[in-house]
Amino acid sequence: MGMTMTQKILAAHAGLEKVEAGQLIEAELDLVLGNDITSPVAIKEMEKMKVDGVFDKDKIALVPDHFVPNKDIKSAEHCMCVRKFAQKNEITNYFEVGQMGIEHALLPEKGLTVAGDVIIGADSHTCTYGALGAFSTGVGSTDMAAGMATGKAWFKVPGAIKFNLIGKLNQWVSGKDVILHIIGMIGVDGALYKSMEFVGEGIKSLSMDDRFTIANMAIEAGGKNGIFPVDELAEAYIKEHSKKTYTIYEADEDAVYEEEYTIDLSTLRPTIAFPHLPENTKTIDEIKDEVKIDQVVIGSCTNGRIDDLRTAAEVLKGRTVAKGMRCIIIPATQAIYMQAMEEGLLKIFIEAGAVVSTPTCGPCLGGYMGILADGERCVSTTNRNFVGRMGHVNSEIYLASPAVAAASAVTGKISSPEQL
Amino acid sequence: MNAKGTVFKYGDNVDTDVIIPARYLNSSDPAELATHCMEDIDKEFVNKVQKGDIIVATKNFGCGSSREHAPIAIKAAGVSCVIAETFARIFYRNSINIGLPIIECKEAAQGIEAGEQVEVDFNSGMIYNRTKGTEFKGQAFPEFMQKIIAAEGLVNYINNK
Numbered sequence: 397m398g399m400t401m402t403q404k405i406l407a408a409h410a411g412l413e414k415v416e417a418g419q420l421i422e423a424e425l426d427l428v429l430g431n432d433i434t435s436p437v438a439i440k441e442m443e444k445m446k447v448d449g450v451f452d453k454d455k456i457a458l459v460p461d462h463f464v465p466n467k468d469i470k471s472a473e474h475c476m477c478v479r480k481f482a483q484k485n486e487i488t489n490y491f492e493v494g495q496m497g498i499e500h501a502l503l504p505e506k507g508l509t510v511a512g513d514v515i516i517g518a519d520s521h522t523c524t525y526g527a528l529g530a531f532s533t534g535v536g537s538t539d540m541a542a543g544m545a546t547g548k549a550w551f552k553v554p555g556a557i558k559f560n561l562i563g564k565l566n567q568w569v570s571g572k573d574v575i576l577h578i579i580g581m582i583g584v585d586g587a588l589y590k591s592m593e594f595v596g597e598g599i600k601s602l603s604m605d606d607r608f609t610i611a612n613m614a615i616e617a618g619g620k621n622g623i624f625p626v627d628e629l630a631e632a633y634i635k636e637h638s639k640k641t642y643t644i645y646e647a648d649e650d651a652v653y654e655e656e657y658t659i660d661l662s663t664l665r666p667t668i669a670f671p672h673l674p675e676n677t678k679t680i681d682e683i684k685d686e687v688k689i690d691q692v693v694i695g696s697c698t699n700g701r702i703d704d705l706r707t708a709a710e711v712l713k714g715r716t717v718a719k720g721m722r723c724i725i726i727p728a729t730q731a732i733y734m735q736a737m738e739e740g741l742l743k744i745f746i747e748a749g750a751v752v753s754t755p756t757c758g759p760c761l762g763g764y765m766g767i768l769a770d771g772e773r774c775v776s777t778t779n780r781n782f783v784g785r786m787g788h789v790n791s792e793i794y795l796a797s798p799a800v801a802a803a804s805a806v807t808g809k810i811s812s813p814e815q816l
Numbered sequence: 817m818n819a820k821g822t823v824f825k826y827g828d829n830v831d832t833d834v835i836i837p838a839r840y841l842n843s844s845d846p847a848e849l850a851t852h853c854m855e856d857i858d859k860e861f862v863n864k865v866q867k868g869d870i871i872v873a874t875k876n877f878g879c880g881s882s883r884e885h886a887p888i889a890i891k892a893a894g895v896s897c898v899i900a901e902t903f904a905r906i907f908y909r910n911s912i913n914i915g916l917p918i919i920e921c922k923e924a925a926q927g928i929e930a931g932e933q934v935e936v937d938f939n940s941g942m943i944y945n946r947t948k949g950t951e952f953k954g955q956a957f958p959e960f961m962q963k964i965i966a967a968e969g970l971v972n973y974i975n976n977k
Binding site: 434436462534537538588780782783 | 829831833834837838839841842843844856857875876879880881882883884885887888902904905906909910913914969970971972974975
């Protein structure tokens with residue numbers, strides 16, 4: 397009985413020849429991540445532990461990104477706590493405002509996450525790095541504290557679901573539509589405790605940014621992680637961004653999968669998740685009644701990368717945001733921001749009447765930079781549309797791709813670029 | 817170890833955003849977080865909850881964000897145990913790590929209603945509905961998990977070792 401890609405990475409980091417689903421293991425960690433919300437709790441917990449300091453100052457990444465630039469005094473104090481801890485422990489990879497970005501866009505870009513790594517992060521979207529062939533998963537603050545102190549974490553080896561991707565995406569259909577389609581199909585607990593293993597020739601046509609988006613939302617199906625095989629494109633990305641050594645693991649041919657799905661990418665349509673769960677999906681063609689909206693957000697760890705901004709700009713070029721609408725665009729990192737500027741994308745956004753913000757998670761989790769009022773509706777390229785997630789409990793979030801979000805900003809109702 | 821209290825009942829997919837909305841995550845103080853616990857799903861929860869009370873829910877309790885603030889808020893509000901059909905995995909891990917007892921038991925989740933008196937025996941995993949006189953067999957906590965809960969979390973447990 398063979399192992400999946402995830403199981404092979406975990407076995408190697410536990411010093412074991414072989415692991416199987418359900419087995420409890422202790423694994424060595426290549427990176428431990430935290431942000432300004434989760435790190436202060438972890439730091440407090442770590443201070444209670446009888447340890448001298450962190451296990452390896454080069455293998456911890458601290459990224460204040462949720463409520464920065466500081467939104468209020470309490471947030472400022474949280475950030476100060478993280479900053480002081482980073483200084484005291486000489487953390488190499490602490491990213492201050494000005495260098496930072498949204499953690500899951502930033503770390504791959506900085507070359508800190510590579511194929512074959514085992515990564516834990518006190519943020520649920522840590523699963524993003526599976527796009528590069530790493531095992532990465534979200535944990536809480538106490539696990540982060542123990543990880544920073546010991547460089548180890550315990551895991552229950554997950555069983556797996558295989559998603560065999562075939563065919564090629566059509567124009568205006570993206571990685572976001574792929575993952576929303578999957579979540580709509582299997583539900584928000586469809587992959588509970590399991591790894592989501594993406595395979596098949598269809599992957600070849602997916603850009604790295606598409607793959608980051610897909611792996612990013614594995615947690616929205618309840619998954620422990622999402623993971624892609626390392627092909628030439630992924631290897632080129634790693635070589636371009638990182639000097640770290642990486643290891644490519646491949647699933648055994650006789651690996652065990654609890655479920656298998658085949659998805660023909662060419663059949664997918666722009667897909668939107670209606671309130672208040674990411675599984676409430678409809679394709680653009682299934683939306684019969686007009687859904688009027690008040691705001692659009694394009695950004696986040698899910699869709700704030702350069703491909704996403706290029707798509708949004710392609711739609712917004714020469715058009716304007718509908719009267720009465722707010723369109724908020726947030727490049728995920730400083731480098732993406734700069735690239736968008738050099739490519740003229742920011743000019744297109746501003747001319748269209750959108751606002752462009754410095755990197756922050758802000759509106760995605762109802763922190764700041766785009767909070768919704770009672771009854772307001774937002775089309776957002778973020779990852780969750782739970783009750784009250786972006787503001788008032790009676791507000792509504794419709795999750796969509798950058799293409800749909802940009803088109804909706806132009807029309808003031810849920811639309812695809814084909815309808816413009 | 818036992819838990820005993822009045823039940824607050826919720827449905828499927830209770831997410832961490834409704835357990836503790838992110839607008840309050842500029843604090844990490846358990847007592848302050850507790851004052852907003854369940855606010856976006858049940859405004860009356862914080863006014864009604866008594867020390868020892870029990871939350872019962874159906875599928876995928878605690879889905880969404882990894883915020884440990886969610887189980888911290890529930891524990892600090894006085895809740896002694898959460899029973900659900902299933903839990904989201906990060907929430908499950910976080911609850912054990914901070915010493916909030918949680919039990920997966922489909923039959924109990926479906927056979928217990930709001931306001932009923934329930935008792936849980938962590939050693940045996942037995943769940944007793946004292947109002948209806950019914951009982952359910954949940955999963956017993958392994959010894960190490962009981963020790964973590966008794967030590968009020970993973971950190972103390974590690975320090976005690």
